[in-house]
Amino acid sequence: MEGSINEHINRCLTGDQAAFREVVNRYRSRMIRLAYRYVHDWEEAADISQDAFLRAYSALAGFDQSKKFDAWLMRIVVNLSLDRLRHTATVRTRQADIHRMLPGRKENPELAAVGGEQLCRLHELMDELNERQRTVFVLRELEGLDYHAIARLLGCSPATVRVHLFTAKRRLRMGLATVSPIEEGIG
Amino acid sequence: MKCREFRRRMRHGTSLTDTYRADMEEHLRTCDHCAARFASTWRLQELIDEARNVDMPELDENAYWRKIESFLPPVPTMGGLTPGAAGEGLKVSPLASLTAMRNLLLPDPVLGLSAAILLLLIIVATRPFISEARFTSVFENLPEGENARLELLYSPDFLLKSRQLPTDLPATTFFWIERK
Numbered sequence: 001m002e003g004s005i006n007e008h009i010n011r012c013l014t015g016d017q018a019a020f021r022e023v024v025n026r027y028r029s030r031m032i033r034l035a036y037r038y039v040h041d042w043e044e045a046a047d048i049s050q051d052a053f054l055r056a057y058s059a060l061a062g063f064d065q066s067k068k069f070d071a072w073l074m075r076i077v078v079n080l081s082l083d084r085l086r087h088t089a090t091v092r093t094r095q096a097d098i099h100r101m102l103p104g105r106k107e108n109p110e111l112a113a114v115g116g117e118q119l120c121r122l123h124e125l126m127d128e129l130n131e132r133q134r135t136v137f138v139l140r141e142l143e144g145l146d147y148h149a150i151a152r153l154l155g156c157s158p159a160t161v162r163v164h165l166f167t168a169k170r171r172l173r174m175g176l177a178t179v180s181p182i183e184e185g186i187g
Numbered sequence: 188m189k190c191r192e193f194r195r196r197m198r199h200g201t202s203l204t205d206t207y208r209a210d211m212e213e214h215l216r217t218c219d220h221c222a223a224r225f226a227s228t229w230r231l232q233e234l235i236d237e238a239r240n241v242d243m244p245e246l247d248e249n250a251y252w253r254k255i256e257s258f259l260p261p262v263p264t265m266g267g268l269t270p271g272a273a274g275e276g277l278k279v280s281p282l283a284s285l286t287a288m289r290n291l292l293l294p295d296p297v298l299g300l301s302a303a304i305l306l307l308l309i310i311v312a313t314r315p316f317i318s319e320a321r322f323t324s325v326f327e328n329l330p331e332g333e334n335a336r337l338e339l340l341y342s343p344d345f346l347l348k349s350r351q352l353p354t355d356l357p358a359t360t361f362f363w364i365e366r367k
Contacts, residue, residue: 032243042243050255057259057260141235172231173227176227176234
């Protein structure tokens, strides 16, 4: 798989844009989804992923082909997403996305409202995490990468990744608990 | 079961045996603190599962590509551009363009090493002439009466020679090197 991506990259380096289109097709969905984890807006996520592909293409000659291309691309997307979040102060309404996220709950509006609220709260709490914690949480829990892959991507040790994940989850858990009537009842 | 043991087992999740599970359920009935923690962990995991399974809307692949294509340069540049706008571990190093040159011109490491050795030999071969030229330049431009000393790097491949300056420059010694 990596061998064939390197062939594509070498073709791109000669100016073969069709080869780059194949690269885009291969990673497009994954990169949009990753950006969405940060910005919670599909259009913006697509925009970020396009920007990431452009930057990757421009810097393709400097890419070390012994490394994993998808990890390199993911890192670009993560950085661009974080950058977008830093510079964008617009408040987004996420209800439409939440509605789309929970197709099984459409039949029960009350349940959908509760679940949507919780997911919305989860997103808000994710926004409050620091960049490292958030990135580790997204890559591990939402994208399913293993600790070693995340560590390579972030340039730190797997142990550090575990610590960030633990802290992130604890903060999320505590944040959710502060608004949860269920938890208050248990205590 | 103690709370610490309960939390340790809770981290194992679905790999728990029935015996462990029964112990934990018993603990949950008696410890409000652990019950609350268990509930919040469970809820978080449910939300993570929901967030993970987000459905991506349909995308116009052609429109998506056309936007990228409209900004594509004819060929990728030789490094220099920072692919990521922020964060760590992404900035292209100053050596990026060298890496790019190597990838394009010298894909074979042996070839690269040979080129480096050849370059080194050229530098070594021309060094005495460069050094002597520098020496001559400094020597000729030295202000009268100034006491100065030019030190050149000594190498076992070269002889170290010295010569006295004219008498109007007192006690000044210059060194230069010549090939053996």
